[in-house]
Amino acid sequence: MKHMKQIHIGIIGLGTVGTGVARLLVENSDVISARLGAELVFKKGADLDIARDRGMNFAPGVLTTDPYEVINDPEIDIVLEMIGGIDLARQFICRCIETGKHVVTANKALLASHGNQLFRLAAEKGVALAYEASVGGCMPIIKTIRESLVGNRIQAVTGILNGTCNYILTRITREGMSFEQALDLAKAEGYAEADPSLDVDGFDTAHKLAVLSAIAFGMEINYDDIHIEGISEITPMDIEFAAQCGYAIKLLAITKFDGQSVEARVHPTMIPLEDMLSNVSGTMNAVTVSGDAVGDMILYGHGAGMMPTASAVISDVVDIARSIVAGGAMRVPVLSFRMEQIRKMAVKPMDEIFTHYYFRFSAMDQPGVLAKIAGILGDHDISIKSVRQTERKLNGAVPVYILTHQACEAQVKKALAKIAELEVIPQPPVLIRMEAPEEEKAQQQS
Template sequence: MRQVNVGVLGFGTVGTGVVRILLENKTILRARVGVDLNLKYVADIDTQTNRGIALEPGVLVNDAFRVVNDPDVDIVVEMIGGEGIAKELILKAIENGKHVVTANKALIAGHGNTIARAAAEKGVDFGYEASVGGCMPVIKSVRESLVGNRIHAMIGILNGTCNYILTRITEAGSSFSEALAEAQAEGFAEADPTLDVEGFDTAHKLAILNALAYGMEINLDDIYVEGISKIDPVDIAFAREFGYKVKLLAIGKNNGGSVEARVHPTMIPFADPLSSVSGSLNAVSITADAVSRVMLYGRGAGMMPTGSAVVSDIVDIARNLITGTTGRIPIFSYQPEAIRKIPILPVDEIHTHYYFRFAALDRPGVLSKISGILGENGISIRSVHQKGRKSEGTVPIVMLTHRAREADVKKALGEITLLDIVSDQPVLIRIEDENGGD
């Protein structure tokens, strides 16, 4: 039986998962693929730590360049992460004519255009299913299953850390700091959670999905990003009263000549299936012309779920090797010559619904002043709720709006902030609700 040699770079959490699947499921993989997926190398600077896996002598090495330069290696699997040595190793592997698989979303979001061009010029395959959504086959779905569709929108929960934190705040009434500490204790959050909680990890994934769905060059820099660190439990409680849950969403929408691309806390109605995605799970909802709406749901991270997605790419490439084909499916879904620079719509130009919370003094005429400023800026109020007085003499005034332009909203809130009847900065949370009215 033919043998396909695989070299794994990085023996950390996900790398260990990949190795475990390749070894423990070797028989079933051979039966399904028709070749022997031979683990020729695992490279890591730490060759002493026991990962609980017995490797054949000579497989574990401490020199990654030995792997990418070995002419017998067919597929290089990059599990190192980051944008430094990982990029160098991937480009070297491609230069040497090797096919590459990675889960490195930061690298793809930052340098995917360069890597894709290099792979196309060299005639090798580049797999990255695990870079978005872990074991959810979202990349395969967009590139293959939905290939006959015009994709209108993609809305997703793409970071398990944030979803876990927001779930704990919603269900247990925890503060952000308490929920974050729980996430760290459970292993869902890093010691430094900035990349996750400030939305940057989600933005990396959205940049990749936009390229796949809309035939645009990867554009990370212009995505609007807002994290969850300032979310107050009181706003989540108000959201529940209005029939909404708060989620950190990645939102990509095709507006014709431009693409909306934004990451921020968002209120979504209970009736939306995304609202029921809890804990550390991920989900993506895709709206397209032929299929209407499709939703994918699953583990977005973790040793074995992510390892499963990596192995699916290894298998796809091995099957291509059997049949002597490469580039059968374009790396970013569109043929290279069809990929364009499509501008991302500035966040000030988006139109959506809004939730506002003001801390206002309990005086006559306060509501009319706030409403007047909103009206002068073209913002129509859908509902108003006023709660009990706080100890400092202010009352929370909560408003939901009809669709409004972000720039007008910011201008109005800036004017309201200057009023002597408002004691704190207004709170703004955007709402995605098809039935919220215009």
């Protein structure tokens, strides 16, 4: 490493991911330098607690409780924001950009809420704001869309982007647990927070989807218009019936662009068992990207965790360092498209979405009930694909399962409201959307 150029790194936040990044910078310094042609030097790290044992030794003076010692250090080239949250992280990143420092972050919530402003500021100052670790953990989904698929018109991105939700649904599927039981197990295993709402209510997935939609379609980040539903209402009964019909239930992030309008939605979804996403289990993540040239391709990997996320952070650091070594500007636009090409796009209202549906009705065991349900669905242009009525009773009512052909969300809502008013339907209907059954894909391609 004699005469090798040094690039100095500062880290704000030495929690789980920040510590993992520091470990990689030290433990894998030789292979990183061999690939980069320069030495990455961890110069300073800021954290509120600098006394805690992090499983590694730091040189004297490296740790500080003052983040501005990192931000204002003239020798530091790249600052890693690893504290999470919104306000302080935004303040620190803006200050770094203003002082001409490149920034790497894994903060999807911040990008979903303030990414448009931060990316514009970085472009104006001629510095990089990199964020690979914000979506999909170690999966290089950002780099794949921005660089590897740059020659494609991206048509859709569909993914399992939250390991906590996927773990819970896996346990319900395999053991027949209730949602509450599976959530308790996830907490005990360390996969769910004490307050799991950000994960199980779908918000974390939506933050990531907002970022993916922007880089896929050249649009400004639009988190506010994403339709979001969580998994707390999913039951073993619905998962069992889905499996009998050849489907699995996953919390999916779905974004599509038809050249005119954008769909962006997060909700539990039934997907065919032959779809690779249906076999993604435990805390793993996976994303399918559909492009006009490549067709469908899938990325799979750990969506969270110390070292997988640290790996994605280091990939951003090395990308920036390569530009520094080459003496040039950042060659890849931050949102894939040139900043002047980024457009404000509205997300299609959920009522205008057309997809397939699964319904479960709790019906009184009386003649003519099914005919009444079918009649209301027909009145709202909802065509039934299959129907099943089981003999087992739930609270005195018989479950009736219906799968539909494509229908309009607005009409579905109206129909279910009418059905719920029937005296023979004592409980609210259950709705789960279904994504792209194979026969519809074939029709779209023909």
